[in-house]
Amino acid sequence: MNTLSVIWAPLVPWESLVLAGVICGLAVGVALWRGLRGWALRGMALAVLLLALAQPSIQTEEGKSLSDIVFLLDDRSASQNLSDRSAQTDKAVASLTRQIEARPNTELRRITVGDAPENAGTLLGSAMAEALAAEPRARVAGALMVTDGQAHDAGLMPDLPAPLQVLLTGHKADWDRRLVIQSAPSFGIIGEPVSIRLKVEDMGQVPDKAPKTAELKIAIDGAAAQSYQVNVGEDLELPLVLDHGGQNVVQFSLTPVAGELTDRNNDAVVQMNGVRDRLRVLLVSGEPHAGERTWRNLLKSDAAVDLVHFTILRPPEKQDGVPVSELSLIAFPTRELFVDKIHDFDLIIFDRYAARGILPQSYFANIAQYVRDGGAVLVSAGPEFATVESLWQTPLKDILPARPTGRVFSQSYLPRPTRLGMRHPVTAGLAGMPPVDPAKDGGTKHWGHWLRQIELGDVRGETVLTGAQDAPLLVMSREGKGRVALLASDQAWLWDRGYDGGGPQLELLKRIAHWEMKEPELEEEALYAEVQPGAMGFTIVRRSMAEKTGPVTITRPDGTTAQVDLKETAPGRFTAQWAASEAGLYRLKQGDMDRVVALGPASPREYEQTIASGAPLAQAVAGSGGAVTRLEEGIPQIRSVREGRPSAGQGWIGITPRGASEVADIRVMPVLPAWAWLVLAALLTVGAWLYEGRGRRRQTG
Template identity: 55%
Template sequence: MTRLGFDPLLPWPFVAALVALALLAAGLAWWRGLRGWPWRGLAGLAAAAALAGPTLETGVRRGLSDIVLLVEDQSASQSLPGRAEQARAAADAFAERLTARPGTELRRITVGDDPDGTRLGEAITRALAAEPEARVAGTIVVTDGQLHDAPSLPATAPAPVHVLLTGQPSDWDRRLVVEEAPAFGLIGQPVTIRLRVEDQGAVPDEVQGRAVTLRVSIDGAREEVVAIPPGMPLDIPVTPEHPGQNVVAVSIDPPEGEPPQLTDLNDRAAIQIEGVRDRLRVLLVSGEPHPGSRVWRNILKSDTNVDLVHFTILRPPDKMDGVPVDELALIAFPTEALFEERIEDFDLIIFDRYSVRGILPSAYFDNIRRYVENGGALLVSSGSEAASVESLHLSPLGAILPGRPTGLFLDAPFLPQLTGEGRRHPVTAALPGAPDPERTDAPHWGRWLRMGDVIPEPDAEVLMTGDEGRPLLIASRVGEGRVALLTSDQVWLWARGFEGGGPQAELLRRVAHWSMKEPDLEEESLQVQLSGNLGLIVTRRTMEDAVGPVTITQADGATAELTLEPAGEGRFTGRWQAPGPGLYRLAEGELSRVVAVGPSAPREFEQTVATGARLEPLAQATNGTVLPLSEGVPDLRTVSVERQAHGEGIQRPWIAITPREAEAVDGLAIRPLLPPWAWLLLVVGLALVAWLVEAGRVGRRRVRA
């Protein structure tokens, strides 16, 4: 291919000025009547053309093949009945036809599963960007139309985009939609979950509009059955019963109709609600003042999530100092409201060196005992009063305390030690700085200076010991509640750093939170932690020396067993890989746990009925079309650019690609239109002709005398 080009010797403005000057000179000569004005103008234009540097460009061009993109959707939704076969047959048919066409290259792009759904828009955009725009002759997309990145779709394409939809016209599906679900909820306070049942596609007449059976359960407990009409939202109140994760499993019964729905994977959902306490309400009852009272108060007041009510006795009744009562009393303490009317509002009651001196009636102690038996928490820190007739053990509370005093109180320094049970129990396990019984020279806690002697109850657990192995910290369960007993009032020595101190804040925090049934401090618990890629880390806490295997029940009823290995005192762990997302129930002995692994209803199955609504704008913008494969694989044709690329044939529809006829330049030769000496001769010759014409030597006849 040869074409004319320019390589000017001077900038184009100078060349333009020369052209204007030549035309001006020719016009002036014409105005003055000079007969050589045309030649003058041609000479100036020839000089300007010489300065413009005209060239002849001769190139060697090669035709390029057309490129057709074949995008195959192989996401999870394509695994629904019949779709994979449809997609494979259509893709193979077009691949065979395009490969057989001369001058056509095929690019097959596969779109698989992604945690964010089907990334079809991103795949199409990348495939178009990877190819030269001038060579793309068409794009064929085989999919069910369910993509989750519609904003990533290009607005247009250089060639027709055709969408071939899998599925059947009779496809339909029913799914459970969670419209609203809280992430957190107060323990004991109901929260609302809003659900809706949605029908999609060609719903059979025997199913259309009929009520659906909805089943709801919390942490695998007894199911509640509710009827819900399709399309109508339903608010369901659920109550978190414990701190930590509360798993609400909801499901609908499969509909009975022909043809059956596409899938039941979207007929269930798992909602995880984190149970939190509103504010921990703690009642601290202090007896005679001592240094440990400030330790308790500082620990409780430092936690902004604790509402503390402190009832302290500063002047016992037996103190006869002659001070008038009206000079001492400021306001009357509401003991009746606290110990009778509002006692159930407290999460924890603490008695710190309290002596029974008749200030609180015996009926109040009965109320506290019933409060504990009904699920409350009690913590007693005793001193020398425990060995006297004023001990709490001689009150109605003595029936629930985990130890009986012997009447002996020891004033001798001792080093607190962990028992075998204490090394397993979550309250005292792995306390920082715990003494090592096998190493006497190792760093350890500071000593305490006195303690009482008690006899633990048979069902109580001794977690720490003091002088000569006497019980120092005892924990027990009473009815639905819990009681902890500390037989010394010397924990404040750790707070002061005596002989190095100790973890008094951590110890008291654990005791208090264990009393209030925090899941992380349960001595018999089954804990599950999610790891990456659908993995489960199962931890079993126990006071026993061995545990059995954990039975894992999957959503389809299949079971698997996981053997746990020792991982420290009182802990056994194991790892298990879930075969897929869903709801799993884990059980070991009497303990069970329900956990949601990944989304219970994968995003791929939120919308299952095939549709071309999201891809149709792109197809229309490129003169393409959206066709269902249920009518058969369409024929393939070729049309020119800007022509409609689809239509109805005699037997079946057809789609078309547009040949691009792109070319590549393999070589290019450039040579001047005339050599410099030829331009010089041309300019001089034209100027000479102009002079001869004007001098009368050319164009006139000679007259003979």
């Protein structure tokens, strides 16, 4: 394909040429007005000179036509797997591909879009923008998009130079029901209600026979679910009460309804951290001793602890003649503490307390019942525990995990973990822990020594620490719904003072207290998962006192299952890495232990809006002059349409041929060489002179 054109390369500025042309025109006009002969030839000579200065050239371009480009975007995101959309897409893509490849001078650019990482959804706009940037806009004849229309970045759709034709999968009769969490707190106070706002919502062409109520199931930490009937389309405010600290996983599930597109958006998970408003502790001390201040300082150092300290400052055997009326400013409210409000306390600590008749036996019976009902008692025993004034001589003996033999070890010894203690979460991994076998110390410095211990017998709890002569030092047990810990020494304060190098006194006592508070992180038998932010996977953790543990069954979001074997990575801790293929809810199960893990949102973004619609892409389609066509009405035929004309109709869609070309060669030749212009101007000038001279001779003759 060749084209000719005239180009100009003036030797002087165009302004000067225009000025010269005006002057020459005026001169020729004056000659014409005065009737001078030869004015035409002189005018032509001046014109030739002006053309010579303008230096015209003939440009010859040799080019070749370019093919048109048509984009075919194939949406393969998760929502395209609903119903028969995948089959619709396969059929449409195959038909459109054949039609475009059969068109002369037309090239196809195929683009496949899947799920974007980090639950970003379907990024059709970004994919289209990247494809368009890689091609010359002058060659783009159209773009075909086979999709359900749910583009999550429609605002990034570029301005196309040709029609954008959206071919919608799905059906007009599609409908779906989903669960929407509108607001949920990230933490909640243990024992106090927290509100979660949610809504059950129907989308699409909901049939008249669809129920107007839905069954909503709620389960916390994999426990048995509770069912409720809720109205569809109404905002719901649901109060929940958290019963333990740490992470609480609340799972909401809607019972699927026949006919809805998917049940992947029927589940939702809220993860809330349970925190205690105030930890209410009752510290009952016997006679003052060096460790009493350690207990008080430990509990008062935590601003979240409400401490009530009851101390026997004056034992009954002290007879010094002081009147009873002067022994106390106010009467201590023992009945209110141990009867009326005992269940208001989270933990009761007996620190070297001796039963000297100050508290009635009925109070101790009430404390024992408090433990069976779910309370917690910690006994730090001193020498009085081995006497007739021992707490063992009260109704508390029914809940204490061991019996004092009456013997007291007054010698230096190193607290050591038992084999059970190496696995128990209260003592496992404490800094500086010595080995179970003293022969394996190897000269390494461990914890500091203690100097006194009460010998225990008839142990029915779990011994996690031993002391002098391998006697039980720390014994813990469950009683009814509550828990009891017995520390057979009053020497823990030595670690706080740094005696013999000290030890993890604060950490140990905190762990004991939190174990008695039933904190999930300190349960002996636990199954949970550790999810790293931004990671598509998690670490399965099984904590157990057993030497071996079986595999964990994982149920994926799509309902398929897999079994994972665990490996012991620390005493009492078995783990395994799990790489997940998609976001959603994963259920872990081993024996009677269940756990729900939310990897990303329980309902991925792909399932937030499941009804096929052209609304998200409507602006881009209208701006390009394209149209939205439903595939359920048939696969349209592709036609060529001129720019600005309608690009869609009954059973057809249009693309706009561009007729683009590229230049292969350019040649430039002057119209005349410079000497030719000069000769032509000279001939015209001479001709004008001769013509004018002949006229004068005639007049004189």
